Amino acid sequence: MVDFSLSEEHKGLIETARRFTKERITPIAAACDHESRFPMEVFKEAWEIGLVNPTVPAEYGGSGMGELENAIITEELAYGCTGIQTSLLANGLALTPIKLGGSEEQKKKYLGLLTSEPVMASYATSEPDAGSDVAGIKTRFAQHGDDYVLNGQKCWITNASYARFYVIFATSNPDLRHKGIAAFIVDRDTPGLRVGKKEDKLGQRASDTAQIFLEDVVVPKANLLAPEGKGFKLAMETFNQTRPDIGAGATGLMRRCLDECVAYAKERKTFGTPIANHQLVQWMIAEMAIRVEATRLLYQKAAWNLDHGVRDPIVSSFAKAYGADSAMQTAVDAVQVFGGNGYVKEYPVEKLMRDAKVLQIYEGTSQIQRIVIAKQLFGG
Secondary structure, eight states, X not given: OOOOOOOHHHHHHHHHHHHHIIIIIGGGHHHHHHHTOOOHHHHHHHHHTTOSSTTSOGGGTSOOOOHXXXXXXXXXXXXXXXXXXXXXXXXXXXXXXXXXXXXHHHIIIXXXXXXXXXXXXXXXXXXXXBSSOGGGOOOEEEEETTEEEEEEEEEEEETTTTEEEEEEEEESOGGGGGGGEEEEEEETTSTTEEEEEEOOOSSOTTSOEEEEEEEEEEEEGGGEEEOTTTHXXXXXXXXXXXXXXXXXXXXXXXXXXXXXXXXXXXXXXXXXXXXXXXXHHHHHHHHHHXXXXXXXXXXHHHHHHHHTTOOOHHHHXXXXXXXXXXXXXXXXXXXXHXXXXXXXXXXXXXXXXXXXXXXXXXXXXXXXXXXXXXXXXXXX
């Protein structure tokens, strides 16, 4: 039978993450946004209580949680601030390709590093001319004896300024498109690797986003994660694993919008009555609640599929596309409910609107998700 209930363990995890968000994220979210600052002390505290790297298997020092548990954590942290949440959990994007395609030695070394101390790692596919079009990357690799030499540039890389190592995708020849792509694990202190400027962003300003430059970066054979021709598939499988988290983050942001709007609508009066009594305001808030519930069901189904070996990438794309678009609309509606107050930084909804926009862009735009969905529907 179908069972939509959460276990006692899930409920306990929600309570832990919700309490952490209330005590450590929500109070500082506005200041971190204003200062474009990631609170590293919060990352360390989240790591200490097991909210970071939850999907690392037990044999490498992790808690061995599934994708559903990871998504549940994501929703709760996103309620406080999706910028802080993105950087707190971005290790998941870097460790997933190692879990999926890494050798035993690579897993022991790099997954073990993440669980032995509070360090960050980054995932690097995007380039100035290749975002959603991963097959169009131009960062090159060439084999020199038992080593590989990387040259190129990556951009929009979450936590690049802090990462201890990077999972970097490169090609032997851009003309080969997906057939030429390989993946490498590159340590931060490797000569020739340089982190560029931190981006000054519209939203999710508390999350670090920066460029990476690679100039004759020598990577040993032991750090080859996926050989030529296999890197593109690894990148796509990684996104399939992590896209439900975008839906989960969107759900958390929408829940925050909903709660803020309900509270405000009860207090704010126009025409002699609280705006909660106006039908059009009620309609907007009811739509928010519908989107929260629908997106949660989508991301939880996608995560459940992953945990039970059901390979159905279309569901991950459903969760990502619907969740991101719903979050953007919900945040816009939240500003509308607040009226003029929604347009000033004294109130939280203008930040929620700025934060929501990037959900429609990173890890494959909403338009790319629809292409993925359509291809599957047409058997492509």
